[in-house]
Amino acid sequence: MTTRDTLTPHDGTLRVLSTSDLAGIDITLADVVATVEQAYRTLAAGQSDNPRKLTVKPADGHSVSYAMLGRDGVCEVVAIKTSYKHGLDKGRAEQHYYTTLSIYDDVTGLPVAMMDCSRIGSLRTPAVSALLARECAAPDARTALVIGTGTQGRLALPFLLTTLPGLERLLLSGTHPQGIAAVRQELERHFPGRELELVTDLERAAGDADVIVATAGGHTDAAVQAGWLRPGTVAILVGHGLAPSTLHRADRVIATSEAQMRVTGTDLADGRGALPAVDVELPPVLAGVSKARTAPGQRIFAYNSGLVVTDIALGHRFAQLAAAQGLGTEVALWR
Structure with a gap:
């Protein structure tokens, strides 16, 4: 520290x-x-x-x-x-x-x-996602899904295991062989022996996941829909991979900064160009002033933008x- x-x-x-x-x-x-x-x-x-x-x-x-x-x-x-x-x-x-x-x-x-x-930046961003996951995940969270194998995707799972050591299933959605290999390498380096499941059915994987971290690039075809998520899921957006519905139909919305989300998250706006209000920001949650999750079954959308x-x-x-x-x-x- x-x-x-x-x-x-x-x-x-x-x-x-x-x-x-x-x-x-x-x-x-x-x-x-x-x-x-x-x-x-x-x-x-x-x-x-x-x-x-x-x-x-x-x-x-x-x-x-x-x-x-x-x-x-x-x-x-x-x-x-x-x-x-x-x-x-x-x-x-x-x-x-x-x-x-x-x-x-x-x-x-x-x-x-x-x-x-x-x-x-390559360390700070997945660390923030891991803090969001720790504060937003349901108490019985056991399965994590990472979408994307770029710079942020490669360290997403090791950081998640650092803040949520109870995770049992680790899922990865990716299409680039080099990126997939890099994700496996980083996971083995930090948490030797942990298994990684490469998924091809994104809808099924999203439905199984308790924690989703979307780190894909702007050209991805991946777009998790709100209807795929079960109660209690937290979906964290870093790059791309989540459809706007995961934000608009969320039971609760948390952001590192609401002001930044309104500037950089315009691709998530609805047909009127509007974004829903943020219920709470991450700093007061980490300070113990506010809570990210207020009920076990809430579907939470979390927006990770750097400060x-x-x-x-x-x-x-x-x-x-x-x-x-x-x-x-x-x-x-x-x-």
């Missing part, structure tokens, strides 16, 4: 952490979950700041860029995350994506680190581990 420390160098240098630097850092899934949960709790307590992100997109839509500023009240750091994707008008192989996180110590006023943020405070907390944790291991390059940027 990330805490206040003496990370900041006193000579004004900046520790730059590359993709390979971050790849060499060992961090447990439980550590990631605890760090992300603490960030939400701190936000709920009013100790952190998470303003709305800024977006820039050219008229022809060939690229999109975001800037997200935030402050973590436990670590006492300020950070800005940038995200830039180019080639949206081309195939995936021709697209370019870069994301960075720059952290500053808000006590000393000195820089801490700048890092590639791709691994941070920069979680990136900041996890990025700070990686900076701690990198400093302890002597990783990164110190750059005298302001000399």
Whole structure:
């Protein structure tokens, strides 16, 4: 779990952490979950700041860029995350994506680190899904279904088992052989010996599942319908794979941020362009102020959209581990 420390160098240098630097850092899934949960709790307590992100997109839509500023009240750091994707008008192989996180110590006023943020995001998002699952799942939840085998799908099951160790059946809906192999590899790495069932009948699998995490890409044909879900199911949307009906016919709706859901979840709108109200957000649930599930048989829809405070907390944790291991390059940027 990330805490206040003496990370900041006193000579004004900046520790730059590359993709390979971050790849060499060992961090447990439980550590990631605890760090992300603490960030939400701190936000709920009013100790952190998470303003709305800024977006820039050219008229022809060939690229999109975001800037997200935030402050973590436990670590006492300020950070800005940038995200830039180019080639949206081309195939995936021709697209370019870069994301960075720059952290500053808000006590000393000195820089801490700048890092590639791709691994941070690849861990933060499934950790949030796992926290949503833990808070929303029915007490007797035993079966989990993951839809999609991309970056988010590959760690979805290990994180779910971290927060819901009572899960017995692990189902996967995917079509890409390399992605399926990667999901199996990650599951075996973190939970050796656990079996994975590859499913082809999505309707039947959704009907069996207590927890569904939809992580598929935008071109997927998968679309779980509300009528397929049995009472007590929680359906968590990260990418694609859930039909709008799972939201509109849910007994209860939870989101990491209702404001972000209304901006990024427009593809879920009904024929009038409307989205239902969110019953509760995740931060106060994790803080113990509110409850996600209020009855065992409720079908719950959960919307997972990232908040920069979680990136900041996890990025700070990686900076701690990198400093302890002597990783990164110190750059005298302001000399």
